[in-house]
């Protein structure tokens with residue numbers, strides 16, 4: 001199975017996302033921001049970084065890249081899509097996920113090993129976790145505060161669409177400690193922390209993130 | 224618009240007064256330029272010489288002491304060194320066909336003026352040095368020194384510097400794998416912002432900065448050239464510069480550069496693709512001294528001359544003079560030498576990354592660097608005289624008169640804590656003291672995970688990154704300097720800095736291989752400072768010989784002082800080691816059930 | 825050529841940590857009498873004369889601001 | 905209470921990577937005719953009536969802007 005990993009100018013964690021895909025025994029396919037089709041992949045990861053420098057607003061310019069149109073189309077048809085950090089911001093800007101990410105309440109960039117609670121294990125990216133499981137993965141962002149209209153937040157909570165919640169302290173002022181959410185059909189997931197940096201205890205704090213990529217492979221194969 | 228000061232015009236008007244003193248040149252230096260050229264320099268030539276002959280670019284006060292490096296480098300020490308002092312950064316063979324390159328550099332004065340941008344552009348500059356060797360930059364470190372932690376100005380400088388190091392490094396996708404934060408009142412008006420970058424490449428991909436092959440094209444690529452930091456290098460490194468370029472009628476220009484890390488990130492990827500396609504003959508980063516430096520150094524290191532059409536340089540500001548274009552310190556620019564047959568391929572790679580690239584000249588026969596402006600010659604110089612044959616000074620050296628008194632004032636007179644309670648209170652005070660307290664406020668603003676190769680970073684005393692995912696080969700780095708020891712005994716204090724960095728690398732499981740340094744001192748015109756400097760260089764060189772690892776490069780930052788009071792002498796030493804398999808690293812910290820052994824006395 | 829200004833502000837109900845940080849710093853620095861601070865972005869665009877208001881609004885809403893969290897105001901401030 | 909607006913902009917000769925990023929994006933999105941974009945900050949302050957212009961200028965220069973690289977403009981926009 002093939003998982004596409006998009007590179008925009010300024011993307012940083014594409015190599016890490018590709019490595020995580022390989023660790024889950026799938027093939028990583030590099031997608032370029034200028035691509036107009038998805039090269040036959042079964043799922044797409046929009047990785048972290050600072051696309052276009054994130055000078056205007058995180059993800060604001062990347063969402064207009066040519067590759068985003070086929071991503072939006074495929075996601076609407078049910079292709080699994082994962083947005084990590086800047087990728088989450090891009091998916092929000094592109095309207096695939098509700099809400100927006102804003103400046104951390106501390107006003108500082110924060111890089112730390114962060115505990116998360118897995119709240120929804122039905123998405124293709126989280127089936128391998130037990131509900132309520134606590135995992136530790138790196139968080140590293142300056143604009144990670146999740147915000148949305150109250151009605152949107154209520155809807156997300158009511159429909160179980162909060163996928164990850166910060167545990168052991170809210171690092172950025174996100175409403176309801178939200179660390180990650182999913183689309184109405186559950187196929188598109190976005191989160192601020194970086195599971196792709198936690199696939200091997202040699203280079204990350206844990207290997208707790210690997211199960212996300214293994215979940216995907218299982219879900220796609222089962223489908 | 225004043226008349227363009229061409230070479231012909233300069234020859235006709237030998238008596239024109241020139242503001243060489245305002246540009247930081249001494250009378251004899253100016254006389255020497257006239258002697259070299261056989262006429263007065265043009266404005267553009269004066270700008271070039273003044274910036275390239277500044278302390279910062281020419282090492283005019285320190286160069287005579289480099290004899291200690293060569294005197295203490297044995298053939299065995301040289302064996303693994305692929306590039307050494309004189310290149311943009313040192314390169315060492317780390318086995319399996321891999322080469323690692325690393326260097327420390329200072330951006331002290333700019334970071335005091337504008338902490339965020341000063342620190343950010345400091346990171347940007349050292350990263351381009353590593354790129355200019357043909358390597359992929361892999362990680363950064365940031366040894367920092369600030370004034371007293373509770374001084375109001377430290378509140379301005381420290382958060383800005385840390386945000387700048389983080390803002391730039393995080394956006395480039397370079398993990399920050401270590402550094403230092405030290406507080407001492409001597410740095411109050413003069414914080415130290417040193418930055419280290421380490422990179423790696425296949426040994427055969429090593430690129431050296433030279434322009435050879437007559438007919439090869441000179442291509443400037445990256446950001447546009449603006450009025451940033453015009454004369455910055457001189458004003459920042461030599462304290463006597465008024466900021467005006469002389470005769471151009473411009474008001475005082477900013478000596479501050481603003482960094483654009485996104486442009487640099489794209490430039491990195493673009494360069495790596497150019498290297499991979501093997502279409503770069505020579506490459507040079509544009510740092511302090513901008514195009515003055517890049518063109519003269521490329522030409523000087525090559526086997527011919529060079530012709531540059533300066534008006535082709537893409538500009539950001541209107542009405543810039545040739546002298547300004549040559550001196551601009553606009554960031555995120557590189558200069559490459561490319562075979563004519565590869566120019567199209569070169570441009571295609573740049574287009575892919577949306578990087579502006581412009582052919583500005585070519586390598587010529589002969590040995591002159593000729594620069595034209597809309598067809599008229601404004602520079603015609605032997606490039607070596609600009610880049611490599613600047614002035615050299617034997618500054619007076621004298622052990623400070625108060626050194627004995629300083630040493631005599633031992634800690635023996637201090638009261639010691641007695642009894643449990645006093646000991647506990649002392650311990651609490653130490654733990655809470657700024658120099659021993661947790662560095663988390665700083666380190667958590669730095670991404671240490673990006674690229675997935677970081678094996679050790681904070682809280683370890685050594686940073687370690689994996690270079691080869693198949694074999695696990697990696698490098699370890701530590702930077703250290705206890706400047707109070709150096710003040711007491713610059714020779715031994717510097718050796719202690721070396722020994723500490725060496726030990727930190729060794730205990731991580733890596734084998735130390737090479738040394739870089741950033742020598743931060745006061746004014747070289749102060750004989751006491753020069754004594755510290757000479758002792759430090761000799762100490763480091765002889766220490767390296769003892770340990771069997773060479774100094775491969777470094778940086779000198781003089782004039783770090785407030786008024787006449789110099790900072791503590793701060794020769795920061797960086798040691799790089801190699802580890803065959805990073806899985807064998809030794810992490811810091813104890814596990815349950817482990818036995819604690821003390822080695823040594 | 826005309827100069828166009830676009831001001832983008834966080835919506836009133838959205839938390840504005842930057843503005844709050846300024847508001848908290850003011851009394852510490854001895855400045856009293858400032859009861860609220862909000863921080864947004866200010867853009868200045870040089871615009872050809874044939875760019876109409878509708879286009880400017882599209883740029884403001886589609887690119888310069890995020891309607892989920894921000895409001896914007898477009899003003900033409902002068903000819904050049 | 906009065907409302908005061910402070911606009912802070914990068915000095916003209918200083919590189920503005922943010923504005924450049926927007927300027928480069930616009931043609932890609934199909935918006936032509938915008939020749940230059942500069943991006944700065946926009947502050948809105950609620951100010952007691954006895955706060956004078958001198959105080960406002962001090963706040964603008966000391967806290968809201970960085971005089972090394974930025975210019976600012978203070979405007980009183982209305983009473984509340």
Ligand SMILES: Nc1ncnc2c1ncn2[C@@H]1O[C@H](COP(=O)(O)OP(=O)(O)O)[C@@H](O)[C@H]1O
Pocket residue numbers: 364365366367399400401402403404659660661662665666669680681682683684685
């Ligand atoms: N400026 C900095 N940048 C990055 N890491 C830093 C910086 N300062 C300190 N660190 C890291 O924080 C950790 C603790 O630093 P420090 O307290 O200086 O250690 P030690 O006193 O044991 O040398 C180390 O891993 C060090 O590399």
